[in-house]
Amino acid sequence: MNDTVKPNNHIGHYIFKSMKEHSDLLFQIDVATHQEETYESVLNRSIKLAKSLRKLGLKPGDTVAFGGFKHLDINIPFYSALFNGHPVIGVDPYFKYDEIKALFKIVVPKVAFCDEETYDTYLKVTKDLELDTKIVAFGNGENSLKKFVESYGDDETDNFTVAEFDTNSVYVFLITTSGTTGNVKVAAFKHGAVYRKMVEYTSIKGFNFKTTTILNLPPVNWVSSSFISLASPLLGQCLVQTSVPDDLDIIVEMINKHKPVYTLAAPSLAAALLKRSNEVDFTCFLYIILTGSKVYPEVLTEFQSLMRKGAFVFESYGQTETLGPILQNLPDAPRGSCGKSYPTHDIKLIDTETGNEITEPNVPGELWVKGPAMTEYYNDPQETAKAFTEDGYFKTGDLLYRDENNNYYFVERIKTLIKCRNFHVLPTELEDVIRSHPDVIDVCVIGIEDPEDSERPVACVVLREGAEVTAKEIKQLVSDKLSKQKELRGGVVFLRELPRTSTGKIARKKLLHIVLQSTRD
Secondary structure (H helix, E strand, O other): OOOOOOOOOOHHHHHHHHHHHOOOOEEEEEOOOOEEEEHHHHHHHHHHHHHHHHHHOOOOOOOEEEEOOOOOOOOHHHHHHHHHOOOEEEEOOOOOHHHHHHHHHHHOOOEEEEEHHHHHHHHHHHHHOOOOOEEEEEOOOOOEHHHHHHHHOOOOOOOOOOOOOOOOOOOOEEEEEOOOOOOOEEEEEOHHHHHHHHHHHHHOOOOOOOOOEEEOOOOOOOHHHHHHHHHHHHHOOEEEEOOOOOOHHHHHHHHHHHOOOEEEEOHHHHHHHHOOOOOOOHHHOOEEEEOOOOOOHHHHHHHHHHOOOOOEEEEOOEEHHHOEEOEEOOOOOOOOOOEEEOOOOEEEEEOOOOOOEEOOOOOOEEEEEEOOOOOEEOOOHHHHHHHEOOOOOEEEEEEEEEOOOOOEEEEEEHHHOEEEOOEEEOHHHHHHHHHOOOOEEEEEEEEEEEOOOEEEEEEEEEEOOOOOOOHHHHHHHHHHHOOHHHOOOOOEEEOOOOOEOOOOOEOHHHHHHHHHHOOOO
């Protein structure tokens, strides 16, 4: 299928039209502040900001950045950028100076919106990079969004028209990727690919509930956040969100009070909610999608038992570069599988040693995919060339296998494989064994360099409070269950918690630093 949208239309047109059609409906609720806003209000504010950006001098193709938590202002720059043809990028609200600097060096935004607390950091970054970037803060004050619109815009919204531009040369949005093991990269997406994905997304049973309530948890730098922001206007859905991050009490209130039909969440958050299952009514949900890192079967089973009859919780497999899900996990799929390929995707498994396609079942290989996906890593031709084959397949870097019925199962991220004494050691295999210990609540196995063995596996273990477990016990558990080459030759490190990124994934680079500074038993 060609990555082109209908003539004279782009994503901004569809969002603009849908917001007008749903003008009387409620669009968003900030549970932390008890504020709410209709589609009409969001559309009018987005139009005013779009006109302000034009008056400032921005043209289609000029990039816009926005970072912050899920308050009522957070999506206004996103929609304004879509109306004007500005490739828009969400900035991780937890990013510090060095991370913002690395990102802005790549995307060079003309305007950047941020929460008041990070305004000075954004300003320092742009000055140090010598960028002519306008910084606008959400909230109040001289540098606020409200003041910016008052200075550059006007109150007239009826005469506004969505910008026209070449959709093949102007990206819809940019999304950061990587960060757990390597340097930040930015995936760039054309209108055609996003349009195809939106048609797919809004037609899936469980996602296409019109005029209903969605629990909006993903941070603005997630690809799923962009798709929720796009799909909601198309379907007239209401977003229940919070401007106060990391507050489980508020999330519990969001579920119990507003009765959302579906949500998408990181497995780490899901595990935290399960610990408070006696306080949460999960029967409102029809679908819960867990994504971002490995989901353990017991989590899925426990969630399923707490939901209403006919509801479904499942693991979604995809990547930022592939615009989210590649595999479709239907209710009748085997527990623990990632499902089957979407009709819009052509996928295959490749032997990492020979480069040949794997056709037999139950043999792990690297997943390659062709379908709606990024066009490139923005301003990074070398990484782009590495990511794609000559015939257009994106190399995911993940090992999966498929069963006799074409259900796919995630095995491991290739970069996390440990090569010890010429044997490939799968960290997840060791983690599953260690996690079987009743006093272990979390674990991550990583490799450290060794002059004799090339790499040695180290187990980073989090114990239940008050538990007294020794490194010797953990090592013995692995030795009893697995072959000799999979022993914990690098030792065991006990931690209070595992470092994670804002997306809930293990921050492996940071974890390796901790391990190298720790005593390994």
